[in-house]
Amino acid sequence: MKEIKEKHSLLMRWTHWINFPVLAIMIWSGMLIYWANDVYTITIFGHTLLRFFPDWFYQLFNIPQRLAEGMAFHFLFMWLFMLNGFFYVLYTIFSGEWRELMPNRRSFKEAWLVLLHDLHLRKTMPPQGKYNAAQRVAYTAIIFMGIGSVLTGLAIYKPVQLYWLCWLCGGYHIARILHFILTVGYVFFFLIHIVQVILAGWNNFRSVVSGFEVVNKQDPTI
Amino acid sequence: MATVNNKKKKQELTVEQRINRRNFISFTTFFVVGGAMFGGWKWLFNAPEEAEGITAGARKPLRRALNKTELFFRRIFSNDHEVKLYPPSMAAKEVRVNGDIGIDDEDYNPDSWQLSVVKNKKETLQLSLADLKKLPKTDIVFDFKCVEGWDQIQHWGGVKFTDFIAHFGLQQQARMKYVGMETPNSEYYIGLDMESALHPQTLLAYEMNGQPLELEHGAPLRLIIPVKYGIKNLKRIGAISFSNERPPDYWAEQGYDYYSGL
Numbered sequence: 001m002k003e004i005k006e007k008h009s010l011l012m013r014w015t016h017w018i019n020f021p022v023l024a025i026m027i028w029s030g031m032l033i034y035w036a037n038d039v040y041t042i043t044i045f046g047h048t049l050l051r052f053f054p055d056w057f058y059q060l061f062n063i064p065q066r067l068a069e070g071m072a073f074h075f076l077f078m079w080l081f082m083l084n085g086f087f088y089v090l091y092t093i094f095s096g097e098w099r100e101l102m103p104n105r106r107s108f109k110e111a112w113l114v115l116l117h118d119l120h121l122r123k124t125m126p127p128q129g130k131y132n133a134a135q136r137v138a139y140t141a142i143i144f145m146g147i148g149s150v151l152t153g154l155a156i157y158k159p160v161q162l163y164w165l166c167w168l169c170g171g172y173h174i175a176r177i178l179h180f181i182l183t184v185g186y187v188f189f190f191l192i193h194i195v196q197v198i199l200a201g202w203n204n205f206r207s208v209v210s211g212f213e214v215v216n217k218q219d220p221t222i
Numbered sequence: 223m224a225t226v227n228n229k230k231k232k233q234e235l236t237v238e239q240r241i242n243r244r245n246f247i248s249f250t251t252f253f254v255v256g257g258a259m260f261g262g263w264k265w266l267f268n269a270p271e272e273a274e275g276i277t278a279g280a281r282k283p284l285r286r287a288l289n290k291t292e293l294f295f296r297r298i299f300s301n302d303h304e305v306k307l308y309p310p311s312m313a314a315k316e317v318r319v320n321g322d323i324g325i326d327d328e329d330y331n332p333d334s335w336q337l338s339v340v341k342n343k344k345e346t347l348q349l350s351l352a353d354l355k356k357l358p359k360t361d362i363v364f365d366f367k368c369v370e371g372w373d374q375i376q377h378w379g380g381v382k383f384t385d386f387i388a389h390f391g392l393q394q395q396a397r398m399k400y401v402g403m404e405t406p407n408s409e410y411y412i413g414l415d416m417e418s419a420l421h422p423q424t425l426l427a428y429e430m431n432g433q434p435l436e437l438e439h440g441a442p443l444r445l446i447i448p449v450k451y452g453i454k455n456l457k458r459i460g461a462i463s464f465s466n467e468r469p470p471d472y473w474a475e476q477g478y479d480y481y482s483g484l
Contacts, residue, residue: 037371068477
């Protein structure tokens with residue numbers, strides 16, 4: 001028999017779906033800003049493996065010569081990004097939902113088993129709650145990454161007024177690099193997230209829109 | 223009995239219906255709100271540019287947001303918040319030159335330079351470099367930050383702007399809200415809020431790495447203001463004026479934030 005099982009709270013769903021376009025705009029406007037001083041590469045032993053970013057990439061997304069525009073968008077949507085994240089974190093703490101979300105003692109070991117399972121290297125997975133161990137690690141990490149983006153962002157935005165924060169982030173130069181790396185992290189998170197959501201199927205996806213999952217349950221009275 | 227049974231039956235029947243009902247409400251909301259957000263984005267992205275004035279080149283709503291954000295961050299501005307200082311040995315020997323707007327006249331003769339300080343409509347001070355050098359010299363080694371995103375530790379020396387104000391009796395003018403500065407040919411000009419101009423680390427600089435300024439770095443006199451991006455650090459100051467309205471600002475007319483404070 002089909003049964004409705006409540007899964008995600010209303011606030012979690014709203015903040016999730018607000019964050020998606022807001023973060024996309026932050027990444028896009030961030031690239032318009034980064035272009036003006038695009039010095040980051042991945043270089044090993046003098047070999048540049050990857051340049052952020054190649055010309056074809058800039059052309060594809062129409063990035064060049066838009067620094068002022070990028071800053072104007074970035075410094076508006078930063079407010080939405082921060083407020084939305086703030087509500088989510090506050091809610092997660094006070095509702096107690098953090099208990100199902102934060103990794104516990106077993107999570108890091110189990111996350112490894114989940115990874116092996118997802119890569120089809122292991123048949124079984126340790127029993128999991130609302131979120132499996134890998135999800136706990138990932139969804140908690142992404143929140144700390146978000147906090148990291150806000151802090152490093154503020155450090156490079158107001159390095160004199162918030163000099164102590166800039167110092168905490170390793171100085172202006174390092175803070176800008178960290179801000180960039182965190183953004184690359186979001187892109188990787190997004191790609192894996194999308195694949196996992198597709199693999200998990202409709203019931204799981206729907207729960208992040210409607211809040212519930214449909215489960216089959218034996219009627220105990222029969 | 224009958225009513226209870228009925229109720230029970232209804233509940234059992236409605237599991238599927240409840241699923242459909244909640245799906246319908248959720249997904250309708252999802253697409254309506256999603257569509258509204260997309261519409262809002264289209265509106266913002268296609269918003270008309272602001273009317274050309276002291277600021278220009280930005281979308282109207284985004285300019286409003288920049289100005290509001292300025293007000294927020296001006297609340298945390300303090301003279302006690304100073305830029306980090308470095309030992310002179312860490313200063314770059316090859317100091318980056320990023321532009322020559324306003325200082326590219328080929329026939330420019332620095333010997334004829336004078337600084338005009340417009341006290342009011344009737345009174346203008348004409349100062350020579352020697353006049354300024356009579357004041358105590360202040361050195362600063364700090365991480366200079368360009369709006370483009372690069373930074374470089376640089377060593378500058380000159381007169382503190384607050385010393386300059388005090389020495390030349392400009393206290394009255396310093397009570398106004400803004401300072402304007404421009405190159406002798408008026409092609410590059412900046413506006414500063416007074417609190418940033420009066421920050422203890424703001425310099426009218428005539429030295430770099432202990433040597434007289436070179437022309438490409440803004441000789442004879444340039445502004446060094448660590449609480450602002452490089453775009454406000456005007457080279458070759460020709461005139462200084464004071465006002466209660468925002469003075470014209472070269473980059474604010476190109477879509478950049480007027481405040482551009484760090």
